[in-house]
Amino acid sequence: xxxxxxxxxxxxxxxxxxxxxxxxxxxxxxxxxxxxxxxxxxxxxxxxxxxxxxxxxxxxxxxxxxxxxxxxxxxxxxxxxxxxxxxxxxxxxxxxxxxxxxxxxxxxxxxxxxxxxxxxxxxxxxxxxxxxxxxxxxxxxxxxxxxxxxxxxxxxxxxxxxxxxxxxxxxxxxxxxxxxxxxxxxxxxxxxxxxxxxxxxxxxxxxxxxxxxxxxxxxxxxxxxxxxxxxxxxxxxxxxxxxxxxxxxxxxxxxxxxxxxxxxxxxxxxxxxxxxxxxxxxxxxxxxxxxxxxxxxxxxxxxxxxxxxxxxxxxxxxxxxxxxxxxxxxxxxxxxxxxxxxxxxxxxxxxxxxxxxxxxxxxxxxxxxxxxxxxxxxxxxxxxxxxxxxxxxxxxxxxxxxxxxxxxxxxxxxxxxxxxxxxx
Amino acid sequence: xxxxxxxxxxxxxxxxxxxxxxxxxxxxxxxxxxxxxxxxxxxxxxxxxxxxxxxxxxxxxxxxxxxxxxxxxxxxxxxxxxxxxxxxxxxxxxxxxxxxxxxxxxxxxxxxxxxxxxxxxxxxxxxxxxxxxxxxxxxxxxxxxxxxxxxxxxxxxxxxxxxxxxxxxxxxxxxxxxxxxxxxxxxxxxxxxxxxxxxxxxxxxxxxxxxxxxxxxxxxxxxxxxxxxxxxxxxxxxxxxxxxxxxxxxxxxxxxxxxxxxxxxxxxxxxxxxxxxxxxxxxxxxxxxxxxxxxxxxxxxxxxxxxxxxxxxxxxxxxxxxxxxxxxxxxxxxxxxxxxxxxxxxxxxxxxxxxxxxxxxxxxxxxxxxxxxxxxxxxxxxxxxxxxxxxxxxxxxxxxxxxxxxxxxxxxxxxxxxxxxxxx
Numbered sequence: 005x006x007x008x009x010x011x012x013x014x015x016x017x018x019x020x021x022x023x024x025x026x027x028x029x030x031x032x033x034x035x036x037x038x039x040x041x042x043x044x045x046x047x048x049x050x051x052x053x054x055x056x057x058x059x060x061x062x063x064x065x066x067x068x069x070x071x072x073x074x075x076x077x078x079x080x081x082x083x084x085x086x087x088x089x090x091x092x093x094x095x096x097x098x099x100x101x102x103x104x105x106x107x108x109x110x111x112x113x114x115x116x117x118x119x120x121x122x123x124x125x126x127x128x129x130x131x132x133x134x135x136x137x138x139x140x141x142x143x144x145x146x147x148x149x150x151x152x153x154x155x156x157x158x159x160x161x162x163x164x165x166x167x168x169x170x171x172x173x174x175x176x177x178x179x180x181x182x183x184x185x186x187x188x189x190x191x192x193x194x195x196x197x198x199x200x201x202x203x204x205x206x207x208x209x210x211x212x213x214x215x216x217x218x219x220x221x222x223x224x225x226x227x228x229x230x231x232x233x234x235x236x237x238x239x240x241x242x243x244x245x246x247x248x249x250x251x252x253x254x255x256x257x258x259x260x261x262x263x264x265x266x267x268x269x270x271x272x273x274x275x276x277x278x279x280x281x282x283x284x285x286x287x288x289x290x291x292x293x294x295x296x297x298x299x300x301x302x303x304x305x306x307x308x309x310x311x312x313x314x315x316x317x318x319x320x321x322x323x324x325x326x327x328x329x330x331x332x333x334x335x336x337x338x339x340x341x342x343x344x345x346x347x348x349x350x351x352x353x354x355x356x357x358x359x360x361x362x363x364x365x366x367x368x369x370x371x372x373x374x375x376x377x378x379x380x381x382x383x384x385x386x387x388x389x390x391x392x393x394x395x396x397x398x399x400x401x402x403x404x405x406x407x408x409x410x411x412x413x414x415x416x417x418x419x420x421x422x423x424x425x426x427x428x
Numbered sequence: 429x430x431x432x433x434x435x436x437x438x439x440x441x442x443x444x445x446x447x448x449x450x451x452x453x454x455x456x457x458x459x460x461x462x463x464x465x466x467x468x469x470x471x472x473x474x475x476x477x478x479x480x481x482x483x484x485x486x487x488x489x490x491x492x493x494x495x496x497x498x499x500x501x502x503x504x505x506x507x508x509x510x511x512x513x514x515x516x517x518x519x520x521x522x523x524x525x526x527x528x529x530x531x532x533x534x535x536x537x538x539x540x541x542x543x544x545x546x547x548x549x550x551x552x553x554x555x556x557x558x559x560x561x562x563x564x565x566x567x568x569x570x571x572x573x574x575x576x577x578x579x580x581x582x583x584x585x586x587x588x589x590x591x592x593x594x595x596x597x598x599x600x601x602x603x604x605x606x607x608x609x610x611x612x613x614x615x616x617x618x619x620x621x622x623x624x625x626x627x628x629x630x631x632x633x634x635x636x637x638x639x640x641x642x643x644x645x646x647x648x649x650x651x652x653x654x655x656x657x658x659x660x661x662x663x664x665x666x667x668x669x670x671x672x673x674x675x676x677x678x679x680x681x682x683x684x685x686x687x688x689x690x691x692x693x694x695x696x697x698x699x700x701x702x703x704x705x706x707x708x709x710x711x712x713x714x715x716x717x718x719x720x721x722x723x724x725x726x727x728x729x730x731x732x733x734x735x736x737x738x739x740x741x742x743x744x745x746x747x748x749x750x751x752x753x754x755x756x757x758x759x760x761x762x763x764x765x766x767x768x769x770x771x772x773x774x775x776x777x778x779x780x781x782x783x784x785x786x787x788x789x790x791x792x793x794x795x796x797x798x799x800x801x802x803x804x805x806x807x808x809x810x811x812x813x814x815x816x817x818x819x820x821x822x823x824x825x826x827x828x829x830x831x832x833x834x835x836x837x838x839x840x841x842x843x844x845x846x847x848x849x850x851x852x
Binding site: 086087088089091092095096131135139302305306307308310337338339340342343349350351353354355356357392395397398400401402403404405406 | 510511512513515516519520555559563726729730731732734761762763764766767773774775777778779780781816819821822824825826827828829830
C-alpha cells in the first residue's frame with residue numbers, strides 16, 4: 005500500500021538524537037511511504053514512489069502530516085480501581101496524612117490490584133491501552149509494581165502478555181516489584197529489598213522463561229526515592245537484576261536527588277526516568293552515557309507542581325532525551341503522548357520538532373526497540389500516523405484533544421473518529 | 429426515550445451557583461432522564477421512571493455518568509489560518525519583537541481572517557466546532573474580532589449563523605470589534621474606538637435585524653487591556669452598545685488590572701472574563717453583582733504562565749464563577765471543556781464538582797441561556813452527555829483525552845468513538 009500526498013512526511017530516520025541534534029525530523033515535503041504486509045519498504049517523494057509503484061493500492065493522506073507512531077516508554081498501564089475520590093479529597097483540602105489514614109495513596113492501588121483477578125486487570129487496562137492507541141501510541145512500555153508481592157506482580161506481567169496478544173500493540177514489559185514498600189514491610193524496607201532480590205527476581209526470570217519462551221527478558225526497574233528505596237537498596241536490586249540478565253531502568257529524582265541517575269549510568273541502565281531534581285553532576289553523567297533520559301511532564305502537571313525535568317540542561321549536556329506519559333492512577337492518568345508533547349513544549353521549552361523526536365525515535369531507544377519502531381525507514385515495522393493537520397507544529401501548539409486521523413499498525417489501517425456520528 | 433441506569437445522574441438543577449454554593453451537582457444515584465423530541469420531560473430514579481414509562485424506548489447508560497452538555501461561554505471559534513510557526517519560533521527563542529516584525533501575533537490572524545472568504549471561514553471553523561461537540565460542548569459562545577473592520581467582522585458573524593444552521597449546536601454570538609487596535613489605527617486607538625461606536629455598532633445592529641430577524645441581539649465585548657482599549661475607551665464602547673440594546677461582556681485583567689471588572693458590574697454586563705490580575709476591590713464588586721466571572725485557565729496554560737484566575741477568592745467573595753476554553757489561535761487552541769476542568773482543579777483548586785457546575789449551569793448563565801441549557805430539568809433542552817466513566821470525579825482527575833461516550837443534542841444521540849476501528 006502506498007500512503008501518498010503527505011504535506012510533511014516525518015521519517016525521524018537515523019541514530020538516537022543526542023543533545024543538540026534533537027529535533028531532526030527527516031522531513032520530506034509531499035512525501036509518501038510504501039508498506040507491504042507489516043513492514044516499510046520505501047520512503048520518498050510522492051511523485052517518485054507513484055512512478056516506481058504505479059499499480060500499488062493507494063491511501064491518500066490528503067495533505068496531512070504522516071509520521072511514525074508514538075512510542076510511550078514509561079507507563080503503569082495495569083492497575084486495579086481508581087483514585088478519583090482521593091483526587092477530590094485533596095482538592096477539598098483534606099490533609100495528606102488523613103488521606104493516607106483513609107487508605108489513600110499508592111497503597112490504595114496496591115490493595116485494589118491485589119484483589120483483582122487477571123480478567124479484571126485485563127478488562128480495566130484494555131480501554132486505557134485502546135485510548136493510547138487512538139491517540140497514536142503504537143508501542144508502549146508497561147510496568148508491574150502494584151502487587152509488591154510475587155503472585156500479584158506475576159499477574160500484572162501475565163496481564164501485559166494477554167493485552168499484547170489480543171491487541172496489535174507492542175508492549176515492552178517491566179518488572180517494578182520495587183515500586184514502593186508494601187504494607188507488610190513498612191518497618192523493614194531492607195527486608196523487602198532482600199525479598200525482591202533473593203526471591204522475586206529469580207522467580208520472575210523463571211516464570212518469564214516458561215510463559216514467554218524465547219522472548220527478551222523484561223526490564224527491571226526500581227523507585228529510588230526517600231520514601232521508597234534508597235540508593236544502596238536500588239543498587240542492590242539493579243545489580244542483582246543485571247546478574248540475572250535483565251536490562252535495567254530506574255525511577256530517579258522525582259522528589260529528591262539521591263544519585264539514582266548516576267547509578268543508572270554506572271550500571272548501564274537503558275533509561276533513567278523522571279529526573280526533576282537531578283543534580284548537575286548527574287546530568288553530566290547522563291550526557292556522557294547511552295542511558296536515555298526519560299522526562300515525564302504529566303507527573304508535575306498532574307500534581308500541579310511548577311518544576312519539570314530540566315530538558316534544556318540535559319540537551320546542553322548531550323543527553324539522549326525521551327518523553328513518556330507515566331500513565332498511572334495516582335499522579336497522571338493520561339494516555340496521550342500528544343498531551344505530553346504539548347506540556348514538553350510549554351513547560352520544558354522543547355520545540356515541537358524536539359518533542360516529536362523525543363516521543364518517537366528516542367523513546368524507541370529508551371526501550372531498546374529502535375531496531376523495529378520509532379522511525380519510518382525501510383525494514384522497520386509499518387507503524388505510522390496520519391494526523392488531521394497540515395503541519396507538524398500543530399503538535400504542541402494545540403492541546404487537550406486528539407489530532408490523529410488514522411493509525412497504521414503493522415500495516416493495518418485504523419481510523420480514529422474525533423468527530424461524531426449519529427446513531428439514533 | 430428513557431436514558432436509564434446512570435451510576436450518577438448530575439442534574440445541576442436550580443439557580444446559578446453563587447460563592448460557596450458552587451458544586452451542587454443535584455446527584456441522583458441510579459438515575460434516569462426521560463426525553464421527548466427536543467426536551468427533557470422527567471428526571472429521577474431509574475426504577476421510578478421505568479415504572480412510570482414502561483413502553484418508552486430505552487437507552488442504557490450502562491452505569492456511566494450522565495450529565496448536562498457543557499456550555500462553553502467564551503471562544504473565538506471563527507478565524508483564518510493558524511499560528512503554528514509562530515509557536516515554534518517563540519520556543520526556539522526568537523524575541524517577541526522579531527516575531528511581530530515577521531508579521532506574527534494577533535495581527536497575523538487578522539490578516540489571515542480578512543483575506544478568507546466566508547466559505548473558507550466556515551470550512552476552517554467547522555472541524556473546531558465538531559471537535560468541541562465531540563468533547564461534549566453542546567452550546568458555545570463565539571466571538572468576532574479578527575476583522576477589526578466592518579466587512580470582515582460581519583463576515584465572522586455570518587459564519588457563526590451558517591455554522592449554527594448546519595450543525596445542531598447552539599451558538600451564542602458576540603461582536604468583538606474592539607478586540608485589538610487594527611493596523612490602520614496603530615497610532616490612533618481613540619480613532620478606532622470612535623469608529624466602533626459611531627459606525628460599526630450601529631451597522632451591526634442593523635445587519636443583525638436583517639440577517640437574524642427576531643433573534644436576540646449578540647453580545648458586545650471589548651478587550652480592556654493596556655495594549656488594546658483603556659478603561660475610558662472600554663466604557664465608551666460598552667455604554668454605546670448598551671444604548672443600542674446589546675447585552676455586554678468584557679475581557680478584563682488578563683495581563684493588567686485596569687478596572688474592567690468593576691466597569692462590567694457598573695454597566696450590568698452579563699460576564700467579565702479572564703480576571704487573572706483582578707484587584708480585591710474588583711473581586712468584591714463581582715461578588716455583589718449578577719455579572720458572571722468567567723475564568724479561562726487555558727490561556728495561562730497555553731502561555732506557560734503560573735498565574736491563574738483566583739477562583740477561591742472569587743468564591744469567597746460570593747461571585748458566580750464559570751469556566752470556558754477561550755479557544756483561539758494565539759494562546760489557547762483547545763476545544764475541550766474537559767481539559768478546562770482538569771486545569772481548573774489543579775491550577776485554580778476547584779473540586780471536580782465545582783468545576784462541573786462552573787462548566788454547565790453557571791456557564792449557561794454567563795451567556796443568558798440558563799432558561800434552555802446548562803442543567804437537566806423538565807422543560808429544558810435535551811442536551812446531555814453519557815461519559816465513559818462510573819464517577820463524575822474522573823472529570824478533572826483524568827486529563828488529555830476525551831471521556832465522552834455519547835452526546836445527546838436536542839434529543840438526538842451522537843456516539844463519540846474514542847477507540848478505533850479497522851477500515852482496511
